[in-house]
Amino acid sequence: MRRFRRWGPALLLVSPSLLLIGLFVYGFAGWNAKVSTSTSRGYQISDDYIGTDNYEKLFADERFGLDVRNVLIFTLVFVLGAMATGLVLALLLERGIRFESFFRSSFIFPMALSLIAVGIVWRWLLKGGEPVGGLNKVFDSLGLDFLVGDWYQSGSSWAIASIALPAGWALSGYIMALFLAGIRGVPDELREAARVDGANEPRVFWHIVRPMLWPVVMSALVILAHISLKTFDLLLAIVPKGNLGLDTPAMYMWYTSFDGGFYGRGATIATLLLAGIALVIVPYIWYSVRSERKK
Amino acid sequence: MGLSRRGLIALATVAALAVLPACSKDAGQDGGGGDNKSVEVFSWWTGPGEEEGLAAMIADFKAKNSGIEFKNAAVSGGAGSNAKAILQTRLKDGDAPDSYQRHAGLELQDDIKNGWVSDITYLYDSEGWKNVFPKQLLDYLTIDGKIYAVPVNIHRSNLMWSNPKALKDMGVESTPKTWSEFLTVAEKIKGKGKIPLAIGPGWTQKHLLENVLLGELGKAGYDGLWNGTTDWTGPAATKALETYKKVLEYSDISSASADWQPMIDKVVSGQAAFAVMGDWADAYLKGDKKLKFNEDYQVTASPGTDGIFNFLSDSFTLPVKAKNKTAAEAWLKEAGSKSGQDAFNPKKGSVPARTDGDAALYTDYLQFALQQWQGTKDGSVQLVGSLAHGVVANNAWNAEIDTALGLFMQDHDVAKFAAAVKQKYTDTK
Numbered sequence: 001m002r003r004f005r006r007w008g009p010a011l012l013l014v015s016p017s018l019l020l021i022g023l024f025v026y027g028f029a030g031w032n033a034k035v036s037t038s039t040s041r042g043y044q045i046s047d048d049y050i051g052t053d054n055y056e057k058l059f060a061d062e063r064f065g066l067d068v069r070n071v072l073i074f075t076l077v078f079v080l081g082a083m084a085t086g087l088v089l090a091l092l093l094e095r096g097i098r099f100e101s102f103f104r105s106s107f108i109f110p111m112a113l114s115l116i117a118v119g120i121v122w123r124w125l126l127k128g129g130e131p132v133g134g135l136n137k138v139f140d141s142l143g144l145d146f147l148v149g150d151w152y153q154s155g156s157s158w159a160i161a162s163i164a165l166p167a168g169w170a171l172s173g174y175i176m177a178l179f180l181a182g183i184r185g186v187p188d189e190l191r192e193a194a195r196v197d198g199a200n201e202p203r204v205f206w207h208i209v210r211p212m213l214w215p216v217v218m219s220a221l222v223i224l225a226h227i228s229l230k231t232f233d234l235l236l237a238i239v240p241k242g243n244l245g246l247d248t249p250a251m252y253m254w255y256t257s258f259d260g261g262f263y264g265r266g267a268t269i270a271t272l273l274l275a276g277i278a279l280v281i282v283p284y285i286w287y288s289v290r291s292e293r294k295k
Numbered sequence: 296m297g298l299s300r301r302g303l304i305a306l307a308t309v310a311a312l313a314v315l316p317a318c319s320k321d322a323g324q325d326g327g328g329g330d331n332k333s334v335e336v337f338s339w340w341t342g343p344g345e346e347e348g349l350a351a352m353i354a355d356f357k358a359k360n361s362g363i364e365f366k367n368a369a370v371s372g373g374a375g376s377n378a379k380a381i382l383q384t385r386l387k388d389g390d391a392p393d394s395y396q397r398h399a400g401l402e403l404q405d406d407i408k409n410g411w412v413s414d415i416t417y418l419y420d421s422e423g424w425k426n427v428f429p430k431q432l433l434d435y436l437t438i439d440g441k442i443y444a445v446p447v448n449i450h451r452s453n454l455m456w457s458n459p460k461a462l463k464d465m466g467v468e469s470t471p472k473t474w475s476e477f478l479t480v481a482e483k484i485k486g487k488g489k490i491p492l493a494i495g496p497g498w499t500q501k502h503l504l505e506n507v508l509l510g511e512l513g514k515a516g517y518d519g520l521w522n523g524t525t526d527w528t529g530p531a532a533t534k535a536l537e538t539y540k541k542v543l544e545y546s547d548i549s550s551a552s553a554d555w556q557p558m559i560d561k562v563v564s565g566q567a568a569f570a571v572m573g574d575w576a577d578a579y580l581k582g583d584k585k586l587k588f589n590e591d592y593q594v595t596a597s598p599g600t601d602g603i604f605n606f607l608s609d610s611f612t613l614p615v616k617a618k619n620k621t622a623a624e625a626w627l628k629e630a631g632s633k634s635g636q637d638a639f640n641p642k643k644g645s646v647p648a649r650t651d652g653d654a655a656l657y658t659d660y661l662q663f664a665l666q667q668w669q670g671t672k673d674g675s676v677q678l679v680g681s682l683a684h685g686v687v688a689n690n691a692w693n694a695e696i697d698t699a700l701g702l703f704m705q706d707h708d709v710a711k712f713a714a715a716v717k718q719k720y721t722d723t724k
């Protein structure tokens with residue numbers, strides 16, 4: 001009883017959230033996995049079991065192959081773009097320019113917008129063709145004609161990369177904040193010591209600050225990569241339905257489940273997406289738990 | 296027991312949370328149970344024209360049924376796709392509205408299989424609808440010998456819109472009567488630096504597909520595509536699909552419009568010569584754009600489909616779990632009545648499914664549409680059903696055709712497309 005007094009109240013306090021998460025997140029993820037092994041379609045869930053049939057069919061499905069390729073390109077461009085932009089912005093702000101807090105907030109604000117709203121705004125900005133509009137108009141009037149393009153409408157098999165632009169725009173401010181915190185977290189004494197030893201600023205950054213930023217880079221990578229895999233609202237707002245050049249697994253899951261009633265196939269895609277995200281997150285959790293234990 | 300106060304509070308919180316889900320409302324398991332003092336009708340009629348049309352029909356309904364309160368459960372967005380997603384959850388939960396909108400035809404097949412909608416053939420008998428709806432339409436409404444929905448309106452899919460002044464400037468004297476004629480004219484228009492055919496997102500491409508197939512295969516061949524008697528991979532269908540591929544080459548598909556309105560706008564502004572679109576375009580051009588029929592814009596049957604009416608229709612159902620069955624029946628009677636249909640359709644920009652609509656109410660394009668529709672009664676106009684709008688293919692096959700068509704837009708492989716569609720027909724039967 002005495003021991004219960006020690007950890008009992010704490011357990012009781014977290015138990016509602018444990019229960020809710022257990023049921024509504026893990027319970028339903030499990031239920032979803034179960035549906036993915038059934039023939040469920042026609043807007044009905046069947047209780048039968050067909051093993052990995054849905055998975056095998058999906059791996060042979062041309063559309064799914066295209067989707068996986070698209071989401072990989074999207075992830076690559078989005079993650080690298082947002083990381084690079086975020087780092088550059090952080091380095092610029094770290095110099096202690098005037099109105100720093102104004103700029104800092106301005107860069108972070110896009111993250112406060114719903115991705116649906118971001119998508120609709122960028123659908124206009126990334127307008128291609130005639131008459132010239134959006135970003136193209138800006139480039140056109142600045143004489144930067146070579147930058148004018150058809151963006152996501154170009155029909156190129158790399159068109160999906162242009163959707164990484166709005167996604168990067170929305171998230172790079174957040175990455176900047178992460179980096180800024182990381183850079184500011186480096187003790188001044190260390191930098192001073194390096195400067196006393198005769199290092200110039202770039203060398204201080206490279207040898208002192210950079211090695212201490214690794215944890216930030218890791219977190220940023222994991223956050224961006226899992227956001228990228230599950231991106232749905234942004235694509236739904238920008239991509240015209242039926243344009244498979246810009247299709248991703250998340251979109252396929254939605255359309256096949258709710259237009260066609262293929263619940264089994266939809267659940268299979270969802271399970272694979274979850275597995276993909278776990279592939280990114282689980283090693284990270286394992287890494288951070290281990291490094292915390294070391295402390 | 297010696298539990299601390301903190302522990303007790305925590306315990307109480309857990310207990311409260313555990314009870315919460317049990318408080319959810321009890322869904323009427325077998326339907327009925329309502330007092331029939333109100334009727335909840337679910338639709339996606341929230342856009343310009345259709346909202347006014349619905350309001351006019353509601354007013355007529357109230358005049359006839361003073362004791363029933365009308366609850367309009369319309370959901371906007373996505374041309375009905377948002378509404379359909381919400382409806383699905385409600386139907387699965389057993390929380391059905393008293394009546395809901397669906398496209399007439401095989402779009403209803405899943406609902407029937409899942410036991411969500413009731414057979415309402417008895418209403419057709421008691422209201423005499425079998426005599427006022429064209430026989431050809433009843434055939435499309437009948438699924439396994441039963442009828443599950445009341446069609447309120449009729450839209451026509453196989454239409455080609457153009458701007459007479461722009462055509463004159465392009466040197467096009469008459470609108471093409473066949474797709475091969477279209478291809479000749481298109482080459483000429485392309486030479487003048489204009490777009491021969493405006494196109495939009497995926498569903499408009501499917502809309503074009505069905506009308507090219509209809510124009511090339513005729514009624515018998517087209518009907519056969521949907522019941523398995525025309526081979527998708529056979530020579531006739533392959534030739535028709537090759538035509539479709541060529542027609543697309545004369546479209547602006549590389550910079551396709553985001554929706555059908557901007558697509559039609561290109562025809563209005565003279566950038567593009569033609570657009571194949573259903574007759575909801577008329578309400579847009581006449582109402583929103585304030586254009587004059589046969590002066591600023593004109594319409595003909597899409598090439599090769601003169602004398603054929605490719606229809607789609609909005610219809611209402613009686614859910615098995617409707618709470619107010621009697622009130623719902625009153626609504627369905629309204630939806631099928633002459634006064635209801637004549638109140639709704641002139642505003643929506645469609646024609647009544649009944650062939651005894653008051654001709655004086657339908658002007659300009661709608662006059663032509665009504666005359667064509669009434670021709671389906673005696674068979675002088677042939678009736679076929681639309682693919683893109685849910686008449687001839689069930690939801691599963693339709694969604695698989697979307698995928699196959701999307702892949703076709705990537706690789707333009709006719710044989711592969713035909714084989715995929717044929718295979719999916721068997722898979723989704």
